[in-house]
Amino acid sequence: MKRRTKELQKLKGVGVTLSRRFVEAGYDTFAKIAAAGEEGLKKIQGLTPGMIQSILAQTGVMIEEAQKCKSEKVVELKQKTDSLKMQVQNIALSVRDRFKDEVAGKIGRKLEKDIGKIISSLDKVEGELETKGKKTGKVLAKAEKRLANLADANLKRVDTGLKKARKSLKRVYA
Numbered sequence: 500m501k502r503r504t505k506e507l508q509k510l511k512g513v514g515v516t517l518s519r520r521f522v523e524a525g526y527d528t529f530a531k532i533a534a535a536g537e538e539g540l541k542k543i544q545g546l547t548p549g550m551i552q553s554i555l556a557q558t559g560v561m562i563e564e565a566q567k568c569k570s571e572k573v574v575e576l577k578q579k580t581d582s583l584k585m586q587v588q589n590i591a592l593s594v595r596d597r598f599k600d601e602v603a604g605k606i607g608r609k610l611e612k613d614i615g616k617i618i619s620s621l622d623k624v625e626g627e628l629e630t631k632g633k634k635t636g637k638v639l640a641k642a643e644k645r646l647a648n649l650a651d652a653n654l655k656r657v658d659t660g661l662k663k664a665r666k667s668l669k670r671v672y673a
Contacts, residue, residue: 503527510557512550520544529558529565572636573628579639580625586646587617587661593650594657601654610654613661620668627671634671641667 507518507527520543526532532540533555540551591614595602602610628635645664649657 507532509561510554512553517543517545529561533558533562569632572632576628576632576635576639577625579636579643580621580628583639583643583646584618584621586643587614587621590614590646590649590657590661594654598654606654610658610661613658613665617661617665617668620665620672623672624668631671638667638671 503522504515504518507513507521507529508515513521521527521532524539524543526535526539526543537548537551537555540546540554541548546554591611594610601607624635624638642664645660645667649660652660
C-alpha cells in the first residue's frame with residue numbers, strides 16, 4: 500500500500516492523506532483514477548471540483564508517459580533479441596569453420612538442431628515482449644551472458660552453452 504500511495508503522490512496537490520483515500524476507494528493506479536472520471540472522484544473526501552479536473556489531466560499525462568516508456572523498452576528488447584540471433588548465427592559459423600570434420604556427422608546435426616531451437620526460442624520471446632517486458636529483459640541478459648564466450652569454446656562447451664541459454668529463454672514463454 501505504501502508504494503501505491505507514494506506513486507499517487509506524484510500528482511500535484513495529492514499528499515499522503517489524499518493518496519491513502521484514493522487507494523482505500525480502489526483507485527490505486529493512474530489508469531483507475533482516469534477511468535473513475537469526475538463522478539468517481541467526487542465521492543472522495545477532500546477533493547474540490549478544480550482539483551478533480553487537475554488530477555484527471557495529470558493522470559492522462561502520466562498514463563501517456565508510461566505508454567511511451569513501455570514502447571521504448573519494447574523496441575530496446577527487440578533490438579537485443581535481434582542481436583542475440585546474430586550472435587547465435589555467428590557462433591554457428593565459427594563452430595562450422597573450426598570443427599569441419601567433427602561437425603560433419605551426428606554431432607553436427609545435433610548442434611544444428613540446438614541452434615534452430617534457440618533461434619525459435621528467441622522468436623517466441625520476441626512475441627512476449629509486450630506483456631512480459633521486465634522479465635524478458637532479465638532473461639535476455641542471462642542468455643547473452645551464457646552465449647558470450649561460445650564463439651571460441653570447444654564443441655562440447657558450445658553445445659552445453661546453447662542448451663543453458665535456451666533453458667533460460669524458456670522461462671519467458673513457458
